[in-house]
Amino acid sequence: MSTNQSRMSELELKKLKPYGDILNDGTIQVSFTLPVEPSPEAREAAVQFAEKMGLDQIKIATMEKAANGFAFFVIYGNVRHTVDYTSIHVVKVEAGKRSREEIDEIIRTKIGRKLIVLGACTGYDAHTVGIDAIMNMKGFAGDYGLERYQWLDARNLGAQVLNDELLKLAQKENADAVLVSKVVTQHNIHVRDLQDLMKRAEQMGLKEKIVFVAGGPRVTHPLALECGFDAGFGVGTKPSDVASYIVEEFLKRKGIHIDEPKE
């Protein structure tokens, strides 16, 4: 064990490399398909791709015929590149990760009423897959949606809700949070729609009253901030990530302190 520790003390975070079984070996595994029949030429093409990816000591673990005219590869190699871990700065949503039970309990004890959350796909976007994953009971990847939370009054307004409509409803219903999902990104329509929503929210004096959250496969936290939102969530976000954020942000604005997440 002491050997192990001393070995790992040689880790240089300024020159970080993937780890296989020896420090700094740079071992990685990739798999992909080339749209050509498996052949010695296809194998060579795969090797050249791996070289261009920055791999040394390339091993084609397998070349399989996945279909007529398609060769599937699994490749191992040692990557030449390094990354300076010490210079990485990520703008991220500042909220702990809490469970549904924990969130419900916080709302019950600290707020004492249900938080009203409206979710929608705005503009002409008809792709509800994202907002459904967050809002609907079913949730996503085993994480229940906001409708399932006992202390959230979560309403999924569905697709093609106009910005104006959404804000008027939020005002009327005294919403505490508004979630906007944008999937379609042609001609940057998602950015324009998000900016427009926040401009209107500001005019209506809702910006401080409501926690605004944007989400979608091409939405990042920095992008959401740029558009005037309070937070942005991308691919793989779970309902409890969003709920954790909403609750923390809501309480922060009210000046109510809560403990760090249990996990």
Add this chain to the structure above:
Amino acid sequence: MAHLKLDTQKIDECRKLAREISEPVEAMISAHTTIAIERATLRMIGVNGAVVRNGQYYPEVNAIIEDLHKEGKLGCGVLPLFVNGLIQTGLSVQALGTQVAEKKINLLTLPQAPVEEVQTHAKKLCADARDHLIRQREIRDANRVELKDPFDPQGKNGPLIYVIVATGNIFDDVVQARAAAQAGADAIAVIRSTAQSLLDYVPHGATTEGFGGTYATQENFRIMREALDDEGKKLGRYIRLTNYCSGLCMPEIAALGALERLDFLLNDAMYGILFRDINMKRTLIDQHFSRRIIALSKIVIHTGEDNYLTTADAVENGHQVLASQFINERFALNAHMTQSLMGLGHAQEMDPEHPDVFLLEIARAQMTRDIFPDAPIKFMPPTRHKCGDIFYSHLMDAMFNFVGVLTGQTIQLLGMATEAMHTPLLQDRWMSIKNAKYIFNGARSLGADITYNAGGKIESWAAKVLDDTLAHLQMIRSKGLSKAIEEKAFAEVSRRETGGKGYDGVILREPGYLNPFFELL
């Protein structure tokens, strides 16, 4: 095949309750029509064009039905008006459809032919349409015989390998589907574009842009059918085609699927209500008509009970699935379908870390097989507990395949290692098919070589689920289906009788309602 010893009296009682639950619903169904049924009727007699609206194709049947519905003139159905239009103008069905859709002819201001003449003419049109559907069915069935079809409803040949394609572009879908067939797939499902089920029209023509799937259109059906027929000839194996007959256009998709020789349609009596928030009456009325078409065309439906387990806990709620299967079975029988066409759905969705989880999953899968011995059971893979760990995910799929072959499931929708990440890549599908072939082959005869311990964990769990199902159906019967759904009988979702989408498309039938398809199908 090993079977569970289940209390047959309780099973009979469940079926009796399902029939009682369906009775008031059937009365409601036969008192109504919907805009979707009327559109499907027009499509079947041959109105299949589109007009351009806001730069997009809009089906003629929608233009026609919308205008008549606005005027409140659909109480007797569209046929009295449309057939009168044919008689008065002497135009062909197609020509009249176009003229009416373009508002060049107003069906409401034409002179009125005698009622008997309209009825006779309508009956002939519908009978011709039915004969056309039968011919299409016969072509499909002849292809199955010629190319050798591995499908057996009772699952005696081992699970059918079923995979999805979902590129959004029908022409890319064709490449993916052919590749999957070459790798060993027996059935291809073309996933629909997200939220198509909420469109109150069927898009027109070949489509190349969709999100998370490809639009279901008649032309897309035709393109894929042609490709699979061609690929099947090369492989010497009939490849089945699947699409989605749910949402606001259920009857129309059934009609188009029948016309284009589809083999499988996802079609559930309650899915739309629960998971798409479609109005209860609308879906129940629509599912009946769609199933009448499906019954004639002998398409195998797949019901959506797997979805319950993604919303409600899969260990706790097996009885909801079974109760729903009994209800789906009853509604299908009411629509003249035979057991051999009922691909009752369920899924392996229990928490993989639950103690003895495979015993519970085997119990559920085996009891589904044993309670519905003639039905082509559709088994759906784990999705809920999947995340980006593709290696663990692949292992979950392997165990799912093992349970499937052990318990004699008929149709196995293969899981994908990249579930919850993206729609399947070509390599994902290939890897998954390789996994299934390995296990289906290796454990082919295992089910026939074992017996379940009397009173063992598996049998006891099945008995418990059956008891819970009986109680659940008793509750639903006493409250009525709509009240029970409102009180979250299924999937922990509550829906109201007058809520949801598409309620304005439900129409009370008036005396003189004319639609010969209800007798002919």
